[in-house]
Amino acid sequence: MNVGFIGFGEVASTLSSGLLSNGVNVSTCLEGRSKRTIYMAKKSGVNILDDFVELARTSDILISAVTPSTAVAVAKKLGKYSKGIYVDINNVSPSTVNEALLLVENKRTVDAAIIGSVEKNGCDVQIIACGDAAKDFSILNNHGLNIKLMGAEIGHCSQIKIMRSSYTKGVSAILWETISGAYEMGIDEEVLKIIAETEGPQFEKLAHSRLISSFLHSKRRYEEMGELKKLLSDNKMLNDIIMVSATENRFKDICMKNKKIQKENDEYGQYDSYKDIFYALKNIK
């Protein structure tokens, strides 16, 4: 069995490690990818192919795990070469996933979504999947993945996932603004502790990791909010949004701040504490 990943970020690298250790042959292609992606792919031990067309032609299951803004472009480029099942696992709106999957000529398509943190759960993270080929995709449950079937209608998993993101990414944006404000006033630790008194003992640790990942993945989250707005627009609900737009704007702002700090340092993961980020941001003001 050959599984191919288009894009090799956190999701692909985590799922790959599960598949590799369960005897699956995993490949990707690094043509035009970022330094970080190249580093992660080489470290993982997957096969590295010379071009994407070869990847599409040789994969029994081809998984698109890119950024929301490139999901359609990737399907346009590779959909006609996919010989097996094509799985879109990106956090995009139902209309985007439909647009992407209609470009897959053999029609063996799956709309899939990751529910929860791959960082925390590894390849046990829940994947929900729908579409005619979802059952065939779920064969990977015999090889270390945790796929739950959700019916035949393409778009349903994306819709559920993007509405979940409306909540979880909104909460991260709220947390960012609250704790960065409290940090400025020198009471961030007290505020985290007092929130933990009602939100539970895991809150402080979770908040710490949410703050750091909000900073590192701000661009993707900003794009996800764009996909959420597309879903709401398709349902004629754009006239009643306030928090969604604010979350989008907050991540756009974090993204710009990120660029100012990260531009001379392409290495990710150098932040042990959210305090390092707020300290760095204070110094560029």
Added chain:
Amino acid sequence: MNVGFIGFGEVASTLSSGLLSNGVNVSTCLEGRSKRTIYMAKKSGVNILDDFVELARTSDILISAVTPSTAVAVAKKLGKYSKGIYVDINNVSPSTVNEALLLVENKRTVDAAIIGSVEKNGCDVQIIACGDAAKDFSILNNHGLNIKLMGAEIGHCSQIKIMRSSYTKGVSAILWETISGAYEMGIDEEVLKIIAETEGPQFEKLAHSRLISSFLHSKRRYEEMGELKKLLSDNKMLNDIIMVSATENRFKDICMKNKKIQKENDEYGQYDSYKDIFYALKNIK
């Protein structure tokens, strides 16, 4: 020992029941109060005095538990008559609580804040308190309350509490927008379930009660966001807020919707499910 409550909403009625069952003499005054307050006070069994000046003069501990917008006005009216300790337990900014407590002539003042839900915790709910008279206020720990001392500086408890509200009320606003959107699309139950998979088993129940209380208490939450903005303005941080303004606007919007539905029905607590609220809102659109 005489404890007097100015204002008799959820906080006062909950704390009263604990104090009454621990042998404390509790009083309030209903001059100019709403139908709901009158109903709650009469049900609770506290003494009902004819006027607020008498309440201030006869209380060993006088607790201001009103809405954020009236905290100062109440202190202005009654601060000169307070013969015992005056406790401001309102969710207001440090500058507002300072303004209010400076109006208490005998200077025996406490800045206090409720941490968590009185509905869930009853009179065991944590109260943080600071100010010179905070230690004297904490004598009520012998009579059923749960007061934690936080130092002498007036404003510190309010600052911690209002920053906590930045998070908790923001989360409620995000939840409202997410689930009302999902309800419109007919997937609210699925979305709540999928969020619960990562947020824990208590999430669904908590979300349910947060949605209903966001609707019922939208005016107070809107005012709290105004107090938060005052704190951020005092710290020259208004130029970097996005989520705070959005939360304020969301609660302002819910407040207006609330008025449209509730105007012919002054009884609170008639909603068993958030679905009843969204259904009613759909029908006034």
